[in-house]
Amino acid sequence: MNSFDHPNAPVPPLERLLRAQRADAFEPGFPDRVLARLAGRPVITLGKSMQRYFAWMTPALIAAILVLAFLNMRAAGRASVGAAFGLPQVTLATAYALEASMGAPQ
Amino acid sequence: MEDRAAERALIDRARAGDQQACRLLVEQHESVVAATVIGMLGRGDEADDVGQETFIRFFNSLDRFRGESSVKTYVQRIAINLALNALKRRRRVASRFRSFDDDEDPVVVADPRADALAEHETREVSEAVHAALDKLPPKHRAVIVLRMIDGRSTRETAEILRVPEGTVLSRLARAMKQLETHLQPYMRLRDAVSPGAEP
Numbered sequence: 001m002n003s004f005d006h007p008n009a010p011v012p013p014l015e016r017l018l019r020a021q022r023a024d025a026f027e028p029g030f031p032d033r034v035l036a037r038l039a040g041r042p043v044i045t046l047g048k049s050m051q052r053y054f055a056w057m058t059p060a061l062i063a064a065i066l067v068l069a070f071l072n073m074r075a076a077g078r079a080s081v082g083a084a085f086g087l088p089q090v091t092l093a094t095a096y097a098l099e100a101s102m103g104a105p106q
Numbered sequence: 107m108e109d110r111a112a113e114r115a116l117i118d119r120a121r122a123g124d125q126q127a128c129r130l131l132v133e134q135h136e137s138v139v140a141a142t143v144i145g146m147l148g149r150g151d152e153a154d155d156v157g158q159e160t161f162i163r164f165f166n167s168l169d170r171f172r173g174e175s176s177v178k179t180y181v182q183r184i185a186i187n188l189a190l191n192a193l194k195r196r197r198r199v200a201s202r203f204r205s206f207d208d209d210e211d212p213v214v215v216a217d218p219r220a221d222a223l224a225e226h227e228t229r230e231v232s233e234a235v236h237a238a239l240d241k242l243p244p245k246h247r248a249v250i251v252l253r254m255i256d257g258r259s260t261r262e263t264a265e266i267l268r269v270p271e272g273t274v275l276s277r278l279a280r281a282m283k284q285l286e287t288h289l290q291p292y293m294r295l296r297d298a299v300s301p302g303a304e305p
Contacts, residue, residue: 013293018254023144031132
C-alpha cells in the first residue's frame with residue numbers, strides 16, 4: 001500500500017522524490033526512430049557509425065601492417081619477428097657495442 | 107470498454123502493416139515505456155535503444171498478442187524485461203573493469219546544503235535518486251520503477267513481473283528501506299524547502 005492507493009492521503013517525502021523522477025518521453029523524434037527501425041532502415045548513432053568505421057578500417061590497417069612487415073623482412077634479408085618489426089639483429093658484436101656505448105666496464 | 111475496442115482496432119491496423127497505426131501506438135505508449143526504461147537505466151543512448159527495441163518486439167509479436175492484458179501492460183512487460191537484460195549486460199561489463207575495492211563503496215550522495223539547491227536542486231536530486239536506484243538489485247529496482255515511479259498497483263506490478271504479489275511487497279519494502287537510507291538528506295531538505303509540496 002502506498003499513496004497511489006489513497007489519492008487523498010499525504011504523499012510521504014520518499015514517494016514524492018521518486019514520483020518526481022518519472023520520465024514522460026525519450027529524446028524528440030522517438031516515434032520516427034522506431035518507425036525507421038521497423039521499416040528496416042538503419043538508424044545511425046555515433047556509436048554505431050564508429051563501429052562501422054572500425055569494421056571498415058580494420059582490414060586496411062591489417063593489410064598495411066602485413067605489407068610493412070614484409071618490406072622490413074625483405075630489407076633485413078631474414079624472416080624473424082624482429083625483422084618484421086624492423087628491429088636490428090642482435091649478435092654478440094652488437095651486444096658488446098651497446099655495452100661499450102653505455103660506458104659499462106669492459 | 108470503448109477504449110479497449112479502439113485499441114483492438116488500432117492493433118488490427120498495425121497487424122495489417124498500417125504505418126500510421128504503428129506511429130499512433132508508439133505515441134500513445136512512449137510515456138509508459140520511457141518511464142520504465144529511463145527509470146531502470148537512466149537517460150541516454152542505451153535507454154533510447156531499449157525503448158526502440160521494446161516497440162520493435164511489440165510489433166513483431168502482434169500476431170501473438172491476444173488482448174488478455176492491455177497494450178500498456180504488454181508493452182511495459184517487454185520494456186521491463188529488456189531493461190533488466192540491459193542491466194545484466196551493463197553489470198557484466200562493469201564487473202570486468204571494477205576493482206574489488208569498489209564493492210565496498212557506499213552510495214555517494216553530495217552534501218545537500220540549502221544554498222546549493224537554488225539552481226541545481228532538481229538535477230542534483232535526480233542524480234542522487236538515480237545513484238541510489240543504481241545500488242538496488244535489478245529486480246528490486248523494477249518494483250520501485252513500476253510501483254513507485256510509474257504508480258502501478260501491487261497487482262499490476264506482480265502481473266507485469268510475473269511474480270506473486272507477496273514478492274512485490276517484500277521487494278518493495280526492502281528497496282524502500284534502502285532508498286530511505288541513501289536519500290534521507292534529500293527528503294529532509296525537500297521538506298524544509300517545500301513542506302507538503304506536490305511534484
